[in-house]
Amino acid sequence: MTSTLRRRPAQRRSLERVERMLDECAVLLDEIGYDALTTKEVARRAEVPIGTFYQFFPDKQGLVRALARRNLDAFLRRVTERISRARLGHWTDLIDLAIDEFVAMKRTTPGFGVVDFGEVLLTPGGPALEGTNRMLDSALENNAIVADRLRTLARDLLDAPVGEGFDRALLVAVEATDAVLKLAFRMDPAGDADMIAECKQLVRRYLSDHLP
Amino acid sequence: MTSTLRRRPAQRRSLERVERMLDECAVLLDEIGYDALTTKEVARRAEVPIGTFYQFFPDKQGLVRALARRNLDAFLRRVTERISRARLGHWTDLIDLAIDEFVAMKRTTPGFGVVDFGEVLLTPGGPALEGTNRMLDSALENNAIVADRLRTLARDLLDAPVGEGFDRALLVAVEATDAVLKLAFRMDPAGDADMIAECKQLVRRYLSDHLP
DNA sequence: CGTACTTTGCGAGTGCCGCTCATGTTAACT
């Protein structure tokens, strides 16, 4: 709900340590993947004792969740920045820009290929209650955040007020984009260019129902 | 490459045991999720000694991968069956049928909500070589299988020969469908009806570039 | 039926992992 961290790093040193742990987590995800990733190795590489690791992160999933959140923040920041720099003529330009930035981060940001930010990493709670599912909430949140931010951007760009089911449509578009781009990077580690083009086409076609 | 199993169950008893292990794996995935799933518990519930478990499955991921493969087979079988029963008038009917069947399986097949068959579950190999990535191969394979089967079905249904980039388009469509339907079931455990409708619309719009 | 051989069944044991917690260290305030 509040934060993915157990204790928010108050002092400069703590903050640096948390950042370092996230950095090492990212490169380790690239190197060996989620299953083989160990909290001890993350702590060792970040030069942080294991006990301190658990002061900040609730568990291994919390670590990855925090990384996904940081990736999300970076993505939104960079997209916003790019928009303010280059004015757009049409809403399709916004889509291209967002996808291009996503692709750029897939290529340059360590770990982004494994957990961009849409990742769910599955953890259903028991059949009834007992320890509410934090991973799912997080995924829903992240998706909602991206869609919401894009909605705001689209509204600022367009004169006409957005339609009824537009929110849902954006959520669908973000989810589909994420999946297809993952596919593009699975086919080709550098990102299959044709598939990235198809991805843009997919979203354009779909959203043209809701936008002029 | 060949099979996800270490040793192919030769006798009737072995085959039943493998099926039972997959069954229990599926319900456990629903109950506690992938991270909390243990091979011991799967073996215990299936009444199979742990040593025997590892005769058939290479590891925990192999178990889940085998389940995904079984789900894929079941899906293709059921879709094929439904097609032969109810003749279709237009290619959009094929899409609806496939999506409806996917939704039906999400609702009824244990574990299908966690690992339908598009699941990747991430396991990149090292930066260079060393123990090739089986999970990724599997995901690519499964996606390719679905797309290929749908392509064949589409060709049988349509007179015109399919276009150039149609294969890629189908792969994109399958991937996007998978992702959006997952979203629909994350929003609502029974499957958000509006979102399922949006999913169909997304695919229809996109594929209308490639089909009449 | 007996013997030699192959295949399959088994679970105690091994090493390593996620995570905790008692104890030590530093800061903050009076």
Next chain:
DNA sequence: AGTTAACATGAGCGGCACTCGCAAAGTACG
């Protein structure tokens, strides 16, 4: 300086994935 609170640390604990040596059950052939 004395008191209290906040943070740091890593040995250790329970439990996990997975192995391996041996038992049991087929199979082949005389």
